[in-house]
Amino acid sequence: MNRRHDLDNLRIIAFFVLIFYHIGMYYVLDWGWHIKSETTYRWLQELMVMTNPWRMSLLFFISAMALSLVAQKYTPLSLLKMRFTRLVIPLLFGMYFIVAPQAYIESMDRGLIDMPFIDFWLEYINPQTILLSEQQSSIALLTWNHLWFLPYLFVYSVIVLCFSPLTKRFTDPEVFKSLPIWVFLVAVILLMLLAYMQLRIEYPSTHGLTDDWYNHAKYFSVFVAGYLLAQQQSWWNCIIDKRFYFLAVALAGYIFIVADRNGIFAPLAALYTSSTWVKGFYGTVFIISHWAWILAALGLAGKYLTKTNPFATYANEAILPWYILHQTLIVIIAYSLKPFGVAAQYEWWLVLSGTLLGCYLGFELIKYSKGTRVLFGLKV
Helix, strand or coil: CCCCHHHHHHHHHHHHHHHHHHHHHHHECCCCCCCCCCCCECHHHHHHCCCCCCHHHHHHHHHHHHHHHHCCCCCHHHHHHHHHHHHHHHHHHHHHHHCHHHHHHHHHHCCCCCCCHHHHHHHHCCCCCCCCHHHCECCECCCCHHHHHHHHHHHHHHHHHHCHHHHHHHHCCCCCCCCCHHHHHHHHHHHHHHHHHHHCCCCCCCCCCCCCHHHHHHHHHHHHHHHHHCCCHHHHHHHHHCHHHHHHHHHHHHHHHHHHHCCCCHHHHCCCCCCHHHHHHHHHHHHHHHHHHHHHHHHHHHHHCCCCCHHHHHHHHHHHHHHHHHHHHHHHHHHHHHHHCCCHHHHHHHHHHHHHHHHHHHHHHHCCCHHHHHHCCCCC
16 A cells, blocks of 8 residues: 555654643643743743644544554554554553653652652652652552553554454445545534533543543544544545635634633633533534644645655654653753753753754664664564
């Protein structure tokens, strides 16, 4: 099969958006993160809400489409083995070694501990530790932080592949040959609206896998939609053809969200908790905007990003190690710069360039050893 370079290029862009977003979390006012700058900005919230609702959904969507395309070449069992080695092994390695500095620096920054890293790490990997007992989860201090995407993606892949006979039937282009894409999109939007109405408040985001039911309802719906859509070339063509319509709807949704955040619709917002209709209206706007951004990105990539280049070829292999490394690099670099009192407008450039350089050098070291390739989810 021909490789879909538009998906490769879109995945790379989505990753760089993620880097900027996580650096933004260090400087944005009011939103909690692992560590925070002494200088924070309210206006960053308005910029970051543009991608906040859909940036991770886009990664799940692209991953599902890629899985659907390769499912035509491999058996479900082969794909399950591949997913385990490319997702679970990097997750476990990342939790024990890559994420540990984040947990250490976060605790140091909050004044919760004052100890060498090696002493902290020995407690961090100890399931019986009593250190920071109020910060512990069901697996003690061990955490996956930004790597939560990997276990979610693995579980969703397992579910889809375990129902392979059913998914093969529904990915057959003949099944939806006469069904317009609009019917499919309305069905997905209504399903997500139901989840929004029933689960969003009761199950706030935790990224804890076992208690994150609203996120599961949202991301698994996106994942299944991507898996089905990948085989429907007529739907894909329609999305590419209507890309600017989707972009217009996405921008309209963003304008509404920013206006609402700034009190323009205060009388309406006041009824959110008491009126099912108002809650449903907000949910409909958010979900339509969410899907409009994803489909606009897919359509624009399908039109303008269909060719590869040396950087895209390189980045497509490097992207998983970059993903694993990037947030730890951001936290280490930002924390290291704090004592110097660098002005935020200059400091963020140092954080960004240091993170990019660290990702590059990290991948260059990783790719030459079979052992490190396995640990970071690369083919061997």
